[in-house]
Amino acid sequence: MAATLAVVLVGIGDPQLGTDELVTWDVAGRGTGRITALVRNVDAVHAAYYLLMHGWTAVFGDSHLALRTPSAIAMSGAAACVALIGARLFGRRAGLCGGLLFALIPAVSRFGQEARGYALVVLAATLATYLLLRALDRPRSGWRWTGYALCVAVVGLLHLVALTVVLGHVALLVFRFVRRERGGLWGFGLAVAAGAACVLPVVVLGRAQASRQLFWLPAPGVWGLVEIWPQVFASALCAGAVITLAALAWKEAREGLVLCLAVALLPPLVLWAASHGAVSYFRFQYVLFTVPAWAVAAGAGLAAATRGSRTAPASRTAPAPRTSRMSLPLRASWLPVAVGLAVLALLVLPDQRRMRGAFEHDVPHAADYAGAARTIEKYHRPGDAVVYVRGAPWMLDQGVRYYLRRDLPLREVFLAATAAENNELYPTHCGRPEACLRDESRIWVVVPGNVPDSLDAVPVQQARALRAKYTAYGAEHLSGLTVTLLQRKP
Incomplete structure (x- = not known):
């Protein structure tokens, strides 16, 4: 959390407000009655975010920092969820690697510095995945399923398209069912139904407004399934590095890999297929919530690749040094991890600088x-x-x-x-x-x-x-x- 927050806060006030951020500023400054009236006509899918920002700006003002801080906090929280999910699925080492990798991804900085709801969607979707894992630990716990249902509802209220994260959760339940682990099926079904019911009004309004808001998005071609990943990561180099690290985890826990790959791949595939109808939904911002799944898998891959890198054990006759609570072999075992993270940080440094350009939030207009x-x-x-x-x-x-x-x-x-x-x-x-x-x-x-x-x-x-x-x-x-x-x- 600290690493992600530190990275995101660097230069958070440098880019001028982009078009979407100006809409946030304008709508957040209206009264709640005006906001409610607006979303009946347009932007119903952002209603919850506008109301949240209305309250936030009333307290903290509308400076660059004030408008963007909720997104920065959300990305920091998402990093914590990445580490917790990674630790549960692949071990503590993998969780820490995944959380730190997440902090270095340029898209995390880009949308952690934008006054829009995408960072909050990332947090809500990742927290929903973590709460699902906790609920499956105790499938008879009504409180845990209630927490998951509420999180699913928040995901839908922040952005309807992000509800496709549930497809990844379904894949996990199917995998467990095949392995004769059938606990939690009823709880999951009831929780998803309850969460979806909470966002039904937004679904109705959103469908009616979709053609007006997304008329400019073209139907994607087959190549779009490849082109989208450099956009999702805000860096082609980072996308390649993270996906490569995720591939190194192929020998790790199968259940964890199924969950990560399903959350990372199923939403873009479904949106791509759905975008060949009357309205296209295939936009990289809409699947930004898949980045944490890639980070978890990449963290597992980095941990697996460096797990065997240890120095020889210290001699039994030589007394252990008492200058540090961490032994030399343990410290050395983290050295390859640190080197890998440092290399990735250097590789994405040009992209991180670009994310903080004066007009990066207003591409392609670059209006001063x-x-x-x-x-x-x-x-x-x-x-x-x-x-x-x-x-x-x-x-x-x-x-x-x-x-x-x-x-x-x-x-x-x-x-x-x-x-x-x-x-x-x-x-x-x-x-x-x-x-x-x-x-x-x-x-x-x-x-x-x-x-x-x-x-x-x-x-x-x-x-x-x-x-x-x-x-x-x-x-x-x-x-x-x-x-x-x-x-x-x-």
Whole structure:
């Protein structure tokens, strides 16, 4: 936990907020009634996360660190679950190796530093796996099955697609059934049914909203089953190393391997098959919860590969040194593990640095919202207004507003109703733009991309109204966007 939290907190405030994070900030700042009204129209699958972040930001604020800390804590908790699962399935050494490997995976840093619910999904899905193992230890314990059922419900409330983790759990129960270990079947069935029943309203709303939210995702080809893994790990090199280490565990406990491989492979396969219908669900963020299963298996592989690496036992005639509570043979036995972890850390270091790039959370737009806010603040005069040109998936208005000083008055010229007032993610604009202009002497125009004339990127009717009364005074081209100042014609 400490290692993962330390790695994730390094540079957590460096990347600017991405599109999804800006949505989190915007929705979390609304009242609970507004959030409830929003999820009836869109984003029902994120309702639980929005409500959680609403309470969190009310207490801790909305800085980069405040918005992203829940994800950092969640990834740290997931690391603990990885170590506990590994210890139960393959031994304490394997558990520790798996937990430390998990901390080094670049995707853990990437989504542990994002103000979105994916890290919480990773924690909930991994905790559900751990609670399942505990329940199978005492299959007659109603409390243990209740804990598992609640965790399954949390997984579904955070993200419906993550419920596919239960397929891996089913595979474990089938494996035990074949081996005539039939305890827990009824408890498992009742727990899954109870957990699924808790998320039924989200299932109904989510299915109705799926085509609107995921229309842009294409149906995956066969090669997508291979291409997804470098994306899941946020590093092709790390994906290869972790999968190779997992392969080294092939001689370890069969039950543990079945569980790890089922949780790691079945959800992507099922989502790939389901994505050839009306809606595609095949997106690497949606199967991020499989990373802990890979880490557990890789930890077992690393432990197995280094288990025989020990120095010769100390001579019986020579007194044992008393300078350390750890004997030299035991200390030496961990040396190959430390070397392996150090090598992996060096291999993924370039990817870890990339995860902390200024625009890594806004790929491919790389919009410099903070730079736009600095430009407006530097040259701002009382009475200035602003025009934001936006459209899915751009969040120029929210992005610039986040980085602007909260006490800077800027009327949005063509705004008819805010996204919050619409119970939507997007605002609405004036039907007659010329009627929305007042007597502002200067108007800032923020548009996506670097264009010679910003008004060319403005909707036609709005541009016509602006050209009639204003002329460009100056422009600044930043990464991913252009900021132009218009001055009223004499």
